[in-house]
Amino acid sequence: MNKEKILLGAHMSIEGGLHKAIERGQETGCTVIQIFTKSSRSWVAKKLTQKDIDLFKETQKKSSIEIVVAHTSYLINIGSSKPETEQKSVKALEDELERCDLLGIPYLVLHPGSHLGAGEETCIEKISQNLDAVLEKTKSKTTILLETVAGQGTNIGYTFEQLKQIRTLCKEKKKIAVCLDTCHIFSAGYDIGSPEGYKKVFDDFDRTLGLKLLKAIHLNDSKTELGSKKDRHENIGKGKIPIEAFKLIMNDKKLSGVAKILETPIQENYSEYSDEIKLLREMIKV
Numbered sequence: 001m002n003k004e005k006i007l008l009g010a011h012m013s014i015e016g017g018l019h020k021a022i023e024r025g026q027e028t029g030c031t032v033i034q035i036f037t038k039s040s041r042s043w044v045a046k047k048l049t050q051k052d053i054d055l056f057k058e059t060q061k062k063s064s065i066e067i068v069v070a071h072t073s074y075l076i077n078i079g080s081s082k083p084e085t086e087q088k089s090v091k092a093l094e095d096e097l098e099r100c101d102l103l104g105i106p107y108l109v110l111h112p113g114s115h116l117g118a119g120e121e122t123c124i125e126k127i128s129q130n131l132d133a134v135l136e137k138t139k140s141k142t143t144i145l146l147e148t149v150a151g152q153g154t155n156i157g158y159t160f161e162q163l164k165q166i167r168t169l170c171k172e173k174k175k176i177a178v179c180l181d182t183c184h185i186f187s188a189g190y191d192i193g194s195p196e197g198y199k200k201v202f203d204d205f206d207r208t209l210g211l212k213l214l215k216a217i218h219l220n221d222s223k224t225e226l227g228s229k230k231d232r233h234e235n236i237g238k239g240k241i242p243i244e245a246f247k248l249i250m251n252d253k254k255l256s257g258v259a260k261i262l263e264t265p266i267q268e269n270y271s272e273y274s275d276e277i278k279l280l281r282e283m284i285k286v
Helices: 018-028 050-061 083-103 120-138 160-169 182-188 195-208 243-250 270-282
Strands: 008-011 032-035 067-071 107-110 143-147 176-181 214-219 259-262
Touching: 008 018, 008 270, 018 032, 018 050, 018 270, 032 259, 050 083, 067 083, 067 259, 083 107, 083 120, 107 176, 107 214, 120 160, 143 160, 143 214, 160 176, 160 195, 176 182, 182 214, 182 243, 195 243, 214 243, 243 270, 259 270
Parallel strands: 008 032, 008 259, 032 067, 067 107, 107 143, 143 176, 176 214, 214 259
Antiparallel strands: none
């Protein structure tokens, strides 16, 4: 396994322009980056100009960044029991898919949704219906990656079975795959901290969803214990997930083609990710 070529990187800022995220990623030692294509805390975004699109694509072409993954705004909840929020979320997801399509971004990570008290089954059906509506309308080439969540509050997607249920109910399932977050699954109760536990969890994933659907992994340690149901990211090796879990991921040949992305805490700027990227690369046994 080539340490330098492995698909590894981090979430990068788009401050100063979308193309700046690619430049930051390259400087930090990434071969993959994740970005927001607009503000993560806003419903609307300034329309992309052809200049924005061309500059982004040209910058990536000249860089070491092989894959760019986008993440949706945190405001989006297509499973909401509040009609206004649901409608705004569907429109926002349509817009984000179209932005990804224009930029040539292959994957868009989405937190499935929260039922806000309406019940899990109702929410799962609503998420599936809205995914179909959005994918049918946009005709985007971008694949939506449903992200595993920690099980905090009324969030949906804290079991592999829930993600399977959402995808099974969708007609447009070919455009739906998965992003696995190590902090989230650990907090949801999936013990990946030992070789035996790791094998059990990934066998379960493969049996339930199929490893071919795993397109991205968020590499995050957890501030809280196994099964805590809390979404609290920590730097690699400083949290509650045994370091063995990250060594297993970095050396798993079945995951060699999966984009691995850090979303761990940073203090001042994104270049801080370079130390963790180096740490993860050093875990790889050649």
